[in-house]
Amino acid sequence: MKRYFSKSVFIALFAAAVIMTVVIAVDSMMKNITIVIDGKEQVVSTFKDTVEEVLAENGITIAEKDKLSKNTNESLGKKDMIQIDRAVPVQVSIDGTVTSYLTPEKTVGAFFETENIAVMEKDKVSASLEDEVTSGMKVNIDRAVGVTLIADGSEVTYLTPEKTVGAFFTAENVVVNELDKVSATMEDAIANGMAITIVRVTTEVVEENQSIAFAVQEKKDSTIDKGKTVVKQEGVKGERIVTKKLTFEDGVQVTEEVLSTEVLKEAVDKIVHVGTKNTAVYAKKPSTSSLAASRGSALPSSLNYSSSFRVVATAYAGHGITATGTKPVRNPNGWSTIAVDRSVIPLGTKVYVENYGYAIAEDVGGAIKGNKIDIYVNSTAEAYRWGRRTVTIYILE
Numbered sequence: 001m002k003r004y005f006s007k008s009v010f011i012a013l014f015a016a017a018v019i020m021t022v023v024i025a026v027d028s029m030m031k032n033i034t035i036v037i038d039g040k041e042q043v044v045s046t047f048k049d050t051v052e053e054v055l056a057e058n059g060i061t062i063a064e065k066d067k068l069s070k071n072t073n074e075s076l077g078k079k080d081m082i083q084i085d086r087a088v089p090v091q092v093s094i095d096g097t098v099t100s101y102l103t104p105e106k107t108v109g110a111f112f113e114t115e116n117i118a119v120m121e122k123d124k125v126s127a128s129l130e131d132e133v134t135s136g137m138k139v140n141i142d143r144a145v146g147v148t149l150i151a152d153g154s155e156v157t158y159l160t161p162e163k164t165v166g167a168f169f170t171a172e173n174v175v176v177n178e179l180d181k182v183s184a185t186m187e188d189a190i191a192n193g194m195a196i197t198i199v200r201v202t203t204e205v206v207e208e209n210q211s212i213a214f215a216v217q218e219k220k221d222s223t224i225d226k227g228k229t230v231v232k233q234e235g236v237k238g239e240r241i242v243t244k245k246l247t248f249e250d251g252v253q254v255t256e257e258v259l260s261t262e263v264l265k266e267a268v269d270k271i272v273h274v275g276t277k278n279t280a281v282y283a284k285k286p287s288t289s290s291l292a293a294s295r296g297s298a299l300p301s302s303l304n305y306s307s308s309f310r311v312v313a314t315a316y317a318g319h320g321i322t323a324t325g326t327k328p329v330r331n332p333n334g335w336s337t338i339a340v341d342r343s344v345i346p347l348g349t350k351v352y353v354e355n356y357g358y359a360i361a362e363d364v365g366g367a368i369k370g371n372k373i374d375i376y377v378n379s380t381a382e383a384y385r386w387g388r389r390t391v392t393i394y395i396l397e
Contacts (some may be wrong), residue, residue: 108129135220220276338375
């Protein structure tokens, strides 16, 4: 039995076929694109062909430093992905100099690599290379500089990013003892090429046995002839313990301080009796006539003196006032003036000088030392005639 479709049915079937064809055609032309912005995904359907067109269609703009996973003129597949990393502001301070950046990188290490920021082994960075970059992040880099440390007999050069001497010592485990001398303070700033010297200071307390010298007591004794001495008591050394503090710099002793002294045995003085008894040779006192007769030549036949000794006698003339305030005189018939070493012949002493005569020690002279005297004469010619002689002088009683 034949069936026939009505015209209306045929039209309905044709319309359905056309709609189906259009749907299939539209579906084949549509793209599903995943857009990821800083890790956040969104899926968009589009008939656009390129990255730039899709982004524009969806109102997405790309700033200068943003990182795009595809070129803007690149064609997209039916199912594709566009990844955008937005650039964020980051500040980097290198040894106090601050520079601002915009970066889309996700880690500090990637950021440094992109911006050609080199980090050396000893540089000090406030963030690790694996740290995530965040908006407004501040990264501080202290560049390492060369510092030479001279200590303990050696000289070592370090690279250090530390800013002060104290921080450098802490970082490098440099030990500074309480007494050590350091050429810089702990607060001093580190500078490139800086040299720091540490002098190690140590102390040591020691005990030392010492002898104590005995003193010598001299006592005048009128029962002993002048010029002689008699030891009445021998001296004995004492003994003591001296406690000292020795200070060393780099092993070399530089100071010594006495802390205490303990006497174990007192010293015993040596006692010496010094004779004061005069052993004068007595003769008759010279008469006035013998004074006049001698005229400085032969020894008077009658002379009273306590001692005599040899001296070098030099003549001088023309002197003004003596050390005793008198005017020098030459009196062959009486008392003349001589100059002496007062430690040998006291001023005011009366003497008799061989081949000169009687005189009084009234003057001194810078060149008159020991057994030397100057005799006064009345003229330069007479002084030349006398010159310098060795004579005997007699100390009168």
